[in-house]
Amino acid sequence: MAHLLLDSSIRLWVVLPIVFITFFVGILRHYVTQLIHNDKKVDLQQVSDSQVLLRSRILRENGKYLPKQSFAMRKHYFNNPETGFFKKVKRKVIPKNPMTDPSTLTDMMKGNLTNVLPMILIGGWINWAFSGFVTTKVPFPLTLRFKPMLQRGIELISLDASWVSSASWYFLNVFGLRSMYTLILGQDNAADQSRIMQDQMTGAAMAMPPDPNKAFKSEWEALEIVEHKWALENVEEELMCQDLNFRGLFS
């Protein structure tokens, strides 16, 4: 079954309304999230630790621009077996149990409320309201496995799996309108669901990894193996290869 001609009123009354509904619900979600959002309190020690780790990383990357002795001094400060920062400093780590810690619990609940709940509600409503007919055709061929998922409400065995129902058009929109949100609401907006789902999958998205000790240990190892290769060894010879370019000096 290759060609089906769909009624053009499907386009007018189903495809376009679903796009608008998804779009405006997304914008609404963004503003609601901003209203009930409360600022995360940053711990002074976390900020300090993250900056120390950044400094050590910069030392590894750009240490070659420093004189040999300065580099050695800093490496010694970090890695010395007795008094080195990474060896000496052990942070007390309280594993934050997400179930009992009240602040993360409320955050999780708020996240669920603003993102998952509207998606379920509207998905279900669209499924109920716009069911029983084919909405659109995806441009690439799909296997039969996708039929029960994408063709809810259409019980035709011989229908090509590329013809999908309105529920799948809705989900396509949810993920597809992400770039539209970036255009209108600016970067880092709360209507961007896929990013939030990614965050939930990778775990706690904090400024510091939950275990600073592990971070210190890995940084110590990385710093141990770095050697100092001075970038300024032959700088005069390189400089004197050609005359200096004075263009624009006295304009």
Add this chain to the structure above:
Amino acid sequence: MMKIKMRDKLRKWREENFRNSEQIVDVGEELINEHASKLGDDIWIIYEQVMIAALDCSRDDLAWSCLQELKRQFPDSHRVKRLAGMRLEALERYEDANKLYDSILQDDPTNTAARKRKISILRAQGKSSEAIRELNEYLEQFVGDQEAWHELSELYINEHDYAKAAFCLEELMMTNPHNHLYCEQYGEVKYTQGGLENLELARKYFAQALKLNNRNMRALFGLYMSASHVAASPKVSAKVKKDNVKYAAWAASQISRAYQVRRVREENVKCSAHGITKAVYTVAMVHNVNIIHL
């Protein structure tokens, strides 16, 4: 559209951290008085920018009015409190300013702006050793703050503690390896410290600054001076002396080239000015205008 040009100018100055306070006050005051309603939400950041510039020019009236507007709009903001503290500092009421900053820090211990203002109060009062101590403590916690490292290097240079100033400049060079000004300043500090090793290091860093920016004349002079000093030192081997003489000679030739470029350009400028006057005279002669009044 004058208003849009003024607003864009202010934004450019804000983003590139210019300190042309008199210009900011002129443009900003006009913008606020004439077009306040049409600026929308931009007006708050313009108020902040103009207020700081007004404090620089001791325009206390303008600063006060900006502060009032900001206080009305953002009553509990730490950022506005810091601006109020800066105004107190400008009036030299350091005790009150300190109390204000302490209250901010009690509320939010990670607020870097309040801490830095307290250190600048110490510096304004001339207590440089205490300022140095406080800044060191601050940097122990916030190692990544480059503005603070630069300020500390300046304080150490004023106290003639060049070794520690060099350390601060090394931090800056590490985080900004392509900034020729830090390389040049580091070279200058090493040169001031003196001693053969430091002079060699100075020479290397002057060369690096020149490599990063060919037009840095200070670095070129520094290269010449440090190379000649090393060459003149009695303790060096013959090869090192020969190398340094070569470097100094090259630097000298580049300097004279730079002066030549300047002379040529000046002559061009003079020629064109001369040409214009001549053209005016000729036109005047043709039209029998009395040239005594030209």
